[in-house]
Amino acid sequence: MAAKSKHVVDFAKIKSTMSDPYKKPVQVIDETGKIVNQELFDQFSDDELVTLMEKMVWERALHEQTMNFSRQGRLGFYAPTFGEEASEMGIAHAMKKQDYLFPAYRDLPQLIQHGATVKEGYLWSKGHYQAYDYVRRGVRAFIPQIIIGAQYVQSAGAALGIKKNGEKDTIAYTFTGDGGTSQGDFYEGINFASSFQAPEVFFVQNNGWAISVPRKTQTAAETLAQKGVASGVPGVQVDGMDILATYLVAKEARDFAVAGNGPVLVETLTYRFGAHSSAGDDPSRYRTKEEEKPWFDRDPLIRLRKVLTDKKLWDQDKEDKLVAQYKDEFKEAMKDAEAAPKQKVSDFLKHTFEVPTPDVAADIKKFEAKESK
């Protein structure tokens, strides 16, 4: 008889070590602006560094101006992006026009970078059909998804479609948050894309909070990146407050996917500086100033601003001018959005079926008569 071992299987050891490979977030510059990985930093030209900074300044200005409009009662649902600029712009910068984007509702900045206009973003918030005019212009992006996780299964289908179409250098990419990783559709999406080895990059922007529910309630797994392993998808964590690291990881993930290696899962570690949405959420109900403070210190703009200032590529005057210029553009966009035509119920009815059903046809007549008055 074999010697009696302590365990048949050492579950405690498996549990305590299973997250280890995923707990090494990629970082290029730390929160003090120190370059912690010179080799990766040297991959960026000065121009590229400035471009990335400009994109973050653009997103921060977009957030500030949008919150102003929201306080003035000029917008509908809006999910603030304050604090997530490095994660969102780092990824957006790595993607190409021909890629298919499946955004969620906090991803308007990436959608705009992909080809939608700020006006369309505002119309989406206000609730107007012209929000989706970008599709008419050939922008390969779907709607900012409201049903958490639905974008994952849909983008997996688009990735398979890309593969079947034989399109080179093209992927589908999608976003969810830490809460989204709890959805069945999250797993079904990454698993389908993996089963078909489809070109896709799945992004999880882990901003710590799903409205009031903290990241630790979503799962006992120590990282969200490791959620890929069950479906054969390589996962990685990246410092989502470091745009250089986020960009490099997103680009490498994209390169891996277009080379026919199947999907990748990227978890960006970021923080929702503000409320869940502009509609009455109050973070002081569920989190403390003590928790927020270290994250505010990790503000993605602070660290890159310091690096660029040290290299004499950036100064406050330049940033102030840019912010003023961007905000003027956003005000123009809002004016355009507010000039959008009144919507017609008859149009909604006409876009219910290609060939209206008898009930729909009767309603079209009824509403056209009403609308012509």
Next chain:
Amino acid sequence: MAKMTYIKAITNGLDQVLQDDPKTLIFGEDVGKNGGVFRTTEGLQDKYGEDRVFDTPLAESGILGMSIGLALTGWRPIPEIQFMGFTMEAVDSIGGQMSRNRFRFSGDVTMPITIRTPFGGGTHTAELHGDSLENLFIGIPGLRVVTPANPYDAKGMVISAVENNDPVLFMENLKLYRSMKDEVPDGHYTVPLDKANVVREGSDITVVAYSAEVNEALKVADKLEKENISVEVIDLRSLSPIDDATIFASIDKTHKVVIAQEAQAMAGAGAKVASDIAENDIMSLDAPIGRVSAPDSIFPFAMAENYWLPNADDIEAKVREILNY
């Protein structure tokens, strides 16, 4: 022209659309090598290859969510949900997503997706295999819900469904798969998705039915003919939309109507038919609207199906009641 079962007629129709349009794709659980658990897609993977006809991981929301992404990239998906009860796992993909895209994008994005799914009682299956769940889906704007009741319609309607540019929920009746044969033409033909069909002309009373209940209604018509009672039978074929014109034309002639369905009575196709008649053609009737449907309980345990499902006897009793009103 050949005599074909209902299931073979569907296979034949799928073969036709795979041949006609290189962008059509059939996928789902077991549809590839195995040809489907009922063999509806038998031989299609061999004929058209694994790129066109393929198995997926076992996840209904994934299957229908994936259909949306495939449609968005130019494909014409024909996903199978193995049993209609399993559509519960994918309700968001149907009602929250694919049916809304024409509306969202003002017609610029269309979802030419045909969801095939078997349903229907009487075959003593496990739970959530036989349920008639059309009541859940016919209230979704932008989604067509259709169900053929014979082999000829099955082929013609599956071709129409695939060629339609809107999402179609195509319900295939399990009990009919192999229980009836019909002459089915070779090659391409279509049967409209939004037209009811007068399957038997009559002058005393109209029975409006769909799917397996059409056959039950025809049995009643045969029986009552011997008593010189003339029953007109209408097969709805489409549950969303409802073809009121055909129904109204019939009751304008017969002045009496019984609506029969296998699903529970609450908020279903029969309720919609009754409401349309009540709202728009009530003065044609000289008796109340009669309804035959399953009891409003959960679909029963398999051993109880035979006395839970509405059948010809139930229809006959209701027809006599309305005739004698």
